[in-house]
Amino acid sequence: MAEALSSDAPAFERVRARIKAATSAWAAGLTLAEIRDSFEAFLGAGEGAPEVVRTPLILAGLPACAFDAPGGDASRMLLYCHGGGFQIGSIRSHASLMARIALASGMRVIGFDYRLAPEHRFPAAHDDAFAVYRALVEAGETPLALVGDSAGGALALGTALRARDAGLPLPKALVLLSPWLDLTMSGESYTALAEKDIFSRPEQLKAMARTYLGRDNRPDDLAASPVLADLSGLPPVLVHAGGHDITLDDSHLLARRAAEHGGRVEIEVFPGMCHHFQVFEELPEAAQSLARIGGFLRAVNPCLLPTP
Numbered sequence: 421m422a423e424a425l426s427s428d429a430p431a432f433e434r435v436r437a438r439i440k441a442a443t444s445a446w447a448a449g450l451t452l453a454e455i456r457d458s459f460e461a462f463l464g465a466g467e468g469a470p471e472v473v474r475t476p477l478i479l480a481g482l483p484a485c486a487f488d489a490p491g492g493d494a495s496r497m498l499l500y501c502h503g504g505g506f507q508i509g510s511i512r513s514h515a516s517l518m519a520r521i522a523l524a525s526g527m528r529v530i531g532f533d534y535r536l537a538p539e540h541r542f543p544a545a546h547d548d549a550f551a552v553y554r555a556l557v558e559a560g561e562t563p564l565a566l567v568g569d570s571a572g573g574a575l576a577l578g579t580a581l582r583a584r585d586a587g588l589p590l591p592k593a594l595v596l597l598s599p600w601l602d603l604t605m606s607g608e609s610y611t612a613l614a615e616k617d618i619f620s621r622p623e624q625l626k627a628m629a630r631t632y633l634g635r636d637n638r639p640d641d642l643a644a645s646p647v648l649a650d651l652s653g654l655p656p657v658l659v660h661a662g663g664h665d666i667t668l669d670d671s672h673l674l675a676r677r678a679a680e681h682g683g684r685v686e687i688e689v690f691p692g693m694c695h696h697f698q699v700f701e702e703l704p705e706a707a708q709s710l711a712r713i714g715g716f717l718r719a720v721n722p723c724l725l726p727t728p
Contacts, residue, residue, distance in 0.1 A: 455508060468701045
């Protein structure tokens with residue numbers, strides 16, 4: 421496990437202030453629809469990397485979008501699963517992050533809008549992610565990597581496991597950003613880092629898990645918490661997480677369980693960083709993380725030339 425550089429204090433404090441303002445508004449009695457709109461505006465403000473071309477798509481009947489950086493290779497593609505606790509988040513909220521990943525990797529990035537809870541409970545989001553992956557495979561466009569942040573990390577990992585079990589071609593890599601992989605939330609980081617993570621709170625994630633699972637499903641269901649499933653046969657996995665990320669122990673659990681099945685998981689922890697810090701473009705650590713992710717993807721896809 422590698423450790424990255426320490427945070428740039430002024431940038432971090434600006435992010436902290438932004439988070440406090442947004443989460444205070446969310447806690448002030450907004451409806452879920454209003455929170456979803458606010459979350460999109462909060463993360464999508466400016467939408468970063470304006471030079472990246474965005475092309476709307478429909479995949480498996482779901483809204484999707486392709487992100488192509490200048491000089492990138494559209495024939496090599498990442499499928500991105502956004503986070504948001506299975507209740508919020510969208511293409512718009514994660515557009516900046518997906519565009520910056522396209523720049524860092526030199527690959528096309530495809531994101532999609534899956535169904536959200538409570539309107540659509542488990543396994544709706546997981547089924548949608550797999551349906552999009554299958555649609556790409558059937559079109560002869562197997563993603564070279566599955567990428568996801570937070571709850572999207574569970575969707576990415578779960579999709580790879582379902583593809584394996586269905587006999588579909590697998591991606592060459594998985595890249596997970598602060599993945600939320602264990603809905604039982606049994607790791608010590610959920611309590612030990614509860615006061616340090618400036619973005620996510622254990623009670624918030626517990627409520628989101630209950631909302632997604634509903635009354636008829638358990639948090640230890642192997643499809644809902646894919647880190648508890650059989651992890652054999654997976655491609656190499658890169659995990660980037662924050663040192664103050666309440667889901668951090670999920671990443672370490674993934675590494676231990678994958679190793680038991682002969683897999684390889686590389687974890688890089690960025691000291692002082694919160695849950696899925698890469699969504700904050702102004703953080704130097706976000707740029708460091710994405711640059712290293714780009715290098716990892718080029719290493720597992722050696723025919724892909726580095727971006728200029």
